[in-house]
Amino acid sequence: MDSSSIVQLVLSALTNVTNTSFVNQTSSTSSSPLSSLTNDALLTSLLPLLFSYDWLKILLLGSAFEALRRGFFSVWRGVVKGFWIEATFEQDDEPYDWLMLWVSNHPSWHKARVVDVSSRSYLLGDHIGVPLGPIDTSDPDSESNLSVHYLPSRSETYTLWYNGCYVQIIRKMQDNGDSRYRDSNETLCVRRAVLHSLLVEASQAYVTTRKRVVRIFVADRDHWRSFSSIHKRPLHSVILEPGMAELILEDARDFLGSKAWYRERGIPFRRGYFLYGAPGSGKTSLIHTLAGELNLDVYIVSLSRAGMDDSTLIQFLSELPSRCIALMEDIDTAFQYGLNRNTSSPTSTTGPSPNSHSRSNDVDPPKTSGITLSGLLNALDGVAAHEGRLLFATSNCKSASVLDAALRRPGRMDLHVEFRLASRYQAEELFKRFYLASEELVVVDGEDEEGEKSAEETDVLLRSSESPESESPIHGSTHALPGQAFHFPRPKILALASEFAHAIPERSCSMASLQGYLMKYKTRPEVAVREAGAWAETEAGKA
Numbered sequence: 001m002d003s004s005s006i007v008q009l010v011l012s013a014l015t016n017v018t019n020t021s022f023v024n025q026t027s028s029t030s031s032s033p034l035s036s037l038t039n040d041a042l043l044t045s046l047l048p049l050l051f052s053y054d055w056l057k058i059l060l061l062g063s064a065f066e067a068l069r070r071g072f073f074s075v076w077r078g079v080v081k082g083f084w085i086e087a088t089f090e091q092d093d094e095p096y097d098w099l100m101l102w103v104s105n106h107p108s109w110h111k112a113r114v115v116d117v118s119s120r121s122y123l124l125g126d127h128i129g130v131p132l133g134p135i136d137t138s139d140p141d142s143e144s145n146l147s148v149h150y151l152p153s154r155s156e157t158y159t160l161w162y163n164g165c166y167v168q169i170i171r172k173m174q175d176n177g178d179s180r181y182r183d184s185n186e187t188l189c190v191r192r193a194v195l196h197s198l199l200v201e202a203s204q205a206y207v208t209t210r211k212r213v214v215r216i217f218v219a220d221r222d223h224w225r226s227f228s229s230i231h232k233r234p235l236h237s238v239i240l241e242p243g244m245a246e247l248i249l250e251d252a253r254d255f256l257g258s259k260a261w262y263r264e265r266g267i268p269f270r271r272g273y274f275l276y277g278a279p280g281s282g283k284t285s286l287i288h289t290l291a292g293e294l295n296l297d298v299y300i301v302s303l304s305r306a307g308m309d310d311s312t313l314i315q316f317l318s319e320l321p322s323r324c325i326a327l328m329e330d331i332d333t334a335f336q337y338g339l340n341r342n343t344s345s346p347t348s349t350t351g352p353s354p355n356s357h358s359r360s361n362d363v364d365p366p367k368t369s370g371i372t373l374s375g376l377l378n379a380l381d382g383v384a385a386h387e388g389r390l391l392f393a394t395s396n397c398k399s400a401s402v403l404d405a406a407l408r409r410p411g412r413m414d415l416h417v418e419f420r421l422a423s424r425y426q427a428e429e430l431f432k433r434f435y436l437a438s439e440e441l442v443v444v445d446g447e448d449e450e451g452e453k454s455a456e457e458t459d460v461l462l463r464s465s466e467s468p469e470s471e472s473p474i475h476g477s478t479h480a481l482p483g484q485a486f487h488f489p490r491p492k493i494l495a496l497a498s499e500f501a502h503a504i505p506e507r508s509c510s511m512a513s514l515q516g517y518l519m520k521y522k523t524r525p526e527v528a529v530r531e532a533g534a535w536a537e538t539e540a541g542k543a
């Protein structure tokens with residue numbers, strides 16, 4: 001019996017059944033004899049089919065086909081495994097970011113049909129993914145110009161060609177039970193020979209892109225979490241007394257280049273900086289700027305964070321990368337809540353409250369951190385302490401002496417830098433930066449002299465911890481500063497800047513508040529100068 005006769009037989013059996021159902025519907029009373037008749041007819045029609053063994057042939061044919069198919073794929077997988085390897089990239093690891101950047105810059109990526117739309121940029125700002133671009137082209141900085149990127153989609157397999165080789169990229173979500181911390185990882189199936197060159201290319205592209213940003217990491221639960229990236233800021237955008245920022249930068253550079261020197265003398269290769277003083281005077285800004293200049297990432301650890309205790313702190317500091325900036329902001333707040341020599345009790349502190357000048361009105365916050373002074377000292381230079389890092393600790397206190405002597409000694413905090421309220425020189429420079437275009441902010445000899453003079457008058461100091469009381473005013477040349485969008489005649493702005501500086505009493509307000517004031521008059525420098533005196537008086541009244 002050939003297949004066409006089988007089909008015919010099945011069809012005729014089915015037709016019988018259909019007719020029978022129709023008859024059943026129209027005469028329900030006589031259904032029983034007729035239905036038994038129909039079942040018999042169906043059975044009679046199918047019997048030859050059952051005994052013909054053709055069904056067996058079909059079954060065998062199907063099974064053989066499936067076995068062949070499976071065999072082919074298993075051989076293919078074997079061949080593929082022989083030549084290819086599967087490389088997995090974890091999200092918390094840097095090579096994951098290399099790969100994301102590499103994929104998103106690959107030409108074939110632009111043709112992808114399934115994408116994730118994300119505001120996350122893998123710490124590379126606008127350099128990853130396909131940026132959406134400005135919606136309002138007339139104003140690229142407009143807030144309506146959202147910064148979103150098309151990224152490779154999760155659970156999607158992308159295939160592309162790299163140097164004539166076939167590459168598969170699979171991005172998978174890993175559910176670790178906590179919906180807030182779902183990781184994804186990326187699997188790259190690639191020929192063994194090309195994996196290395198692909199990774200070299202991806203890492204180089206990443207490093208080049210990374211040079212434009214500073215990456216920020218925060219101590220989160222039990223690991224360093226990548227938090228954000230900020231565009232590098234030129235050193236001179238932080239206006240301090242002339243030469244002050246340059247001196248700290250040189251010190252850090254010198255340290256980073258002297259590993260062998262430290263090793264030969266058996267000195268731990270670590271350097272600490274304690275930046276203290278008025279709030280809003282540029283401490284954090286300077287650290288970010290230094291990180292940019294030195295090509296280092298910033299790792300922020302908050303000592304007063306809930307859940308932070310001595311062992312967690314030691315673990316975090318020991319997991320720092322070989323070259324980085326570790327930042328402990330407001331170190332005195334940890335002190336206030338119990339960081340002292342013997343105990344972590346918030347009520348027993350050694351000496352006066354370190355923060356009393358700035359936080360006297362604050363209600364005592366609940367103690368959440370379990371850091372003790374000995375724990376902090378151990379974390380900074382104990383056995384598990386990391387080598388090669390620059391530690392920056394900041395505080396809004398007025399004097400470095402609020403820190404325990406053991407904490408601020410050389411080897412832990414090598415350089416103490418005081419930040420004071422704005423000097424007239426700083427106020428003048430800030431004014432120029434606001435109203436002059438960047439190309440107009442050039443060094444003019446006469447102006448520099450003036451700048452140096454005001455630096456001599458003032459005494460923002462940088463003190464070495466070896467001689468904390470020796471005051472060493474720093475002199476140097478000012479630098480070109482970035483300009484603003486509005487154009488005003490340069491001589492006019494220079495004259496107004498000088499007037500502005502004289503209207504603001506020396507050391508009466510912070511740079512942050514001066515910046516806030518000038519923001520109100522972004523396009524009206526004359527009004528800014530006219531109103532400056534009255535504003536400064538109100539500010540002084542507030543302090």
Ligand SMILES: Nc1ncnc2c1ncn2[C@@H]1O[C@H](COP(=O)(O)OP(=O)(O)OP(=O)(O)O)[C@@H](O)[C@H]1O
Nearest residue numbers: 237238239240279280281282283284285511512515
């Ligand atoms: N010296 C400065 N030069 C230029 N801008 C400054 C300076 N100081 C402060 N600013 C501006 O003021 C803002 C706050 O500065 P920043 O956070 O660096 O101060 P801070 O001393 O770290 O303050 P806090 O101790 O309160 O955190 C920033 O926007 C920064 O641009």
